[in-house]
Amino acid sequence: MKGNEAVGEAAIKAGCLCYFAYPITPQTETPEYLAKRMEEENLIFLQAESEVAAINMVFGASAAGVRVMTSSSSPGISLKQEGISYIAGGELPCVIINVVRGGPGLGNIEAAQGDYFQSTRGGGHGDYRCIVLTPNCVQECYDMVMNAFDLADYYRVPVIIQSDGIIGQLVEPFDMHPYKPIFEKFPPKNWALTGCAGRKPNVVRTLYLNPPNGLEMHNRKLEERYKKIHSELRWSETYNCDDAEIVVVAYGATSRIAKSAIKQHNSNGVKVGLFRPKTLWPWPDVELVEIARKNKGVKFLVIEMSMGQMLEDVLLSLMDVVPKKDILFYGMGGGWNPTPDGVYEKISEITKK
Secondary structure, eight states: BBHHHHHHHHHHHHOOOOOEOOTTTTTTTTHHHHHHHHHHTTEEEOSSSOOOOHHHHHHHHTTTTTOOEEEEEEHHHHTTHHHHHHHHTOOOOOEEOOOOOOOOSSOSSSBBTTTTTHHTTTSSSSSSSOOOEEEHHHHHHHHHHHHHHHHHHTTSEEEEEEEHHHHHHHHHOOOOOOOOSSSSOOOOOSSSSSOOSSSOOOOOOOOOSSSTTTHHHHHHHHHHHHHHHHHOOOEEEEOOTTTTEEEEEOHHHHHHHHHHHHHGGGGTTTTEEEEEEEHHHHHHHHHHHHHHHTTTTTTEEESSSSSSSHHHHHHHHTTTTGGOOOOOOEOOOTOOOOOOHHHHHHHHHHHHH
């Protein structure tokens, strides 16, 4: 299967009742796949008239307490940002798939990672966060979508799967295992709009005009939730990092390219490791700092298909433990992607200094 198709199958297995989306390259295989599969499973598929309509349908379905998903690529996700802010403000769980392409603007349809700021900094207006998971293979597309529904329901937040055009279009075998929740128990959805017979009506809202401090209290509640998420949910993977002299930091498709170069370079007598964040938010800062403290004098090479967006989080994480001159960058935006040879050459340049 393609990564985009595995995303759709995982959603069905995880109990997604509703899916609303609009086609855009390079994610169109997801709605194409779900158009057939959701009909087979007697679930709700609707191709909306626009990305704006799709995200507001997500708001409505989530408010009714059901598992719901949408998907798009970069310009389409931009159009959804107001709705995502409303969903976050209403404390509603949902899953949002972003198969990133080149930008800004319409850009191109090549794979990119230039939506990092948009995903990890909220993207829309106001103080809010989305959990952001980032797969680097078809297996993780499948697994992380299942995890995303669980995380959304458990924490009552939107969860973004930030894929890219390479991972979305990639075809490889994977284990299509049954859905297994990652939590033993989920909070009851006693806030959902399911009809008020026998109870007081529920209200899902994002407007707080009266009393004057209502919105401040709401924001403080959300902030406490985000702190809890940061303390409980920092996922990362390391490869060959013990005693490494250089640690490459990369995610998504770029991490696979980097790993190929690292395996080749480790035969040259300089130990090179890989640190791969699997959650872009919460960013695994504690885990990265631990590597820096264990490996005295280590240098970090950040590789990404953007002009250096994740680089800012690496710099912020390591500012007290690693000199800025020892944090280097290799990347480009607009649909560029590194090659194993290019990464190998960049590592070689560092080892010669």
